[in-house]
Amino acid sequence: MPLENGATTAWHYEPEEPAGALLVLAHGAGAGQRHPFIVGVAAALAARGIDVVTFNFPYMEQNRRVPDRAPLLEACFRAVVAAAMEPGRLHTRRLFIGGKSMGGRMATHLAAQGLDPLAGVVALGYPLHPPGKPDQVRVAHLPAIVAPVLIVQGERDAFGTPQELAPAIETMRAPVTLHVVSGGDHSLAVKGRSKNEALEAVTTVVAGWISARLQ
Numbered sequence: 001m002p003l004e005n006g007a008t009t010a011w012h013y014e015p016e017e018p019a020g021a022l023l024v025l026a027h028g029a030g031a032g033q034r035h036p037f038i039v040g041v042a043a044a045l046a047a048r049g050i051d052v053v054t055f056n057f058p059y060m061e062q063n064r065r066v067p068d069r070a071p072l073l074e075a076c077f078r079a080v081v082a083a084a085m086e087p088g089r090l091h092t093r094r095l096f097i098g099g100k101s102m103g104g105r106m107a108t109h110l111a112a113q114g115l116d117p118l119a120g121v122v123a124l125g126y127p128l129h130p131p132g133k134p135d136q137v138r139v140a141h142l143p144a145i146v147a148p149v150l151i152v153q154g155e156r157d158a159f160g161t162p163q164e165l166a167p168a169i170e171t172m173r174a175p176v177t178l179h180v181v182s183g184g185d186h187s188l189a190v191k192g193r194s195k196n197e198a199l200e201a202v203t204t205v206v207a208g209w210i211s212a213r214l215q
Contacts, residue, residue, distance in 0.1 A: 007061070008055055008056050008057070008058060008061045008076060008080070009033075009055065009056055009061065010033075010053055010054065010055035010056075010080055010083070010084075011033060011042075011053065011054045011055070012051065012052070012053050012084075012090075013042040013043055013045070013046035013051070013052040013053075013054070014046060014051060015046045015047065015048070015049045015050060015051060017049050018049055018051060018093070019048070019049030019050055019211065019214065020092075020093055020094055020214055021049075021050045021051065021093055021094045021096060021119070021210050021211075021213075021214055022050070022051040022052075022053065022084060022085075022090050022093035022094065022095055022096065023045060023050055023051070023052045023053070023096040023097070023098060023122065023206075023210065024052075024053045024054075024055075024077070024080055024081050024084055024095070024096070024097045024098075025038065025041065025042055025052055025053065025054050025097075025098055025099055025100075025103070025122075026054075026055070026057070026077055026097075026098070026099030026100070026102075026103025026104070026106055026107060027054070027056070027057070027060065027099065027100060027102075027103050028099070028100040028101035028102050028103055028125075029067050029101060029102040031060075032056045032057075032060040032061075033054035033055055033056050033060075036195075037100060037187065037199070038054055038100060039054075040195075040199045040203075041100075041124070041199065041202065041203055041206070042054050044199060044200070044203035044207075045203055045206060045207055045210075048203070048207040049207075050207060050210060051090060051093055053080065053084045053090075055076070055077075055080045057072075057073050057076050057077075057103075058072060058076055067102065070106070070109065073102075073106050074106060074109050074110060074113070077097070077106050077107070077110055078110060078115070081095070081097060081110070081115065094117075094119040094213065094214055095115075095117055095118055095119055096118075096119050096120045096121070096122060096210055096213075097110060097111065097115070097118065097121055097122070098121055098122025098123060098124065098150075098206075099122075099123070099124065100124045100125060101124070101125045101126075101127050101159070101186065102127060104121075104122065104123030104124055104125065104126055104127075104151075105123070105126065105127055105138060107121050107122070107123065108121055108123060108126075108141065108142060108145060108149070109141060111145045111146075111147050111149075111174075112141040112142065112144035112145050113141075113144075115147075118147045119147065119148070119213050119214075120147055120148040120149065120150065120209075120210065120213050121145065121147055121148070121149045121150070122149075122150045122152075122206055122209070122210075123149065123150070123151045123152070124152050124188060124202065124206075125152070125153060125154060125157060125159065125186050125187065125188055126151050126153060126159075126160060126165065127159040127160065127186075128159055128160025128164055128165055128168065129159060129160055129164075130159070131158040131159060132158075134160075134164065137160075137168065139168040139171070142168055142169075142171060142172050143171050143172055143173060145172060145173075145174040146173065146174050147174060148174060148175045148176075148177070148213060149172070149174050149175070149176045149177070150176075150177045150179065150205075150206065150209045151165065151169075151176065151177070151178050151179070152179045152181060152188065152202055152205060152206065153165060153178060153179070153180060153181065153184075154180075154181045154183075154184030154185045154186055154187075154188050154189075154190075155180055155181060155182050155183055155184055156183065156184060156185050157184070157185060157186045158185070158186055159186050162178060162180045165178065166178075177209060179205050179209075181198075181201070181202070184198070188202050
């Protein structure tokens, strides 16, 4: 799909029995939309009736390793949302945005800047701060969000534990649900649990939360 500066690709995971929700899901900093985690989450949610659209940020589409700066990431994300919500099959769906790590943070940026209509935000492993740098928190925009937010955070996340997230959540006026993955790391993986089991647990939480917003 065309962007203001270049183009990117997007993928629609279409459910057999749509539930009425669309999640535009962004990837993390180190891997694109075809990473097994993103594919697994998108496919599992589609199997639960949720339309999911994934995409590549420009740097990933161009096979560059270093992520673009936030304004370009935000512009790409916003363009994909606009394209997905154009009149057609998906424009009647309730819109949710989210992503893994950096992708989830960019979703919160869009929500804070204003995105209408927006039913909710899903952050899978919110990158509160760089590993080992707990003083460099990325939270200034969070109080501006008004749409409901789901944060799925690993108990052992090196980018920010649930305990570290708590003070930032207290500053937010949006209704926030924090789901803690016991023993989980930044990838939401848990020792002793298979990747499929971990993925099933995460997508069950996300699907349930989105379904509750549709009531």
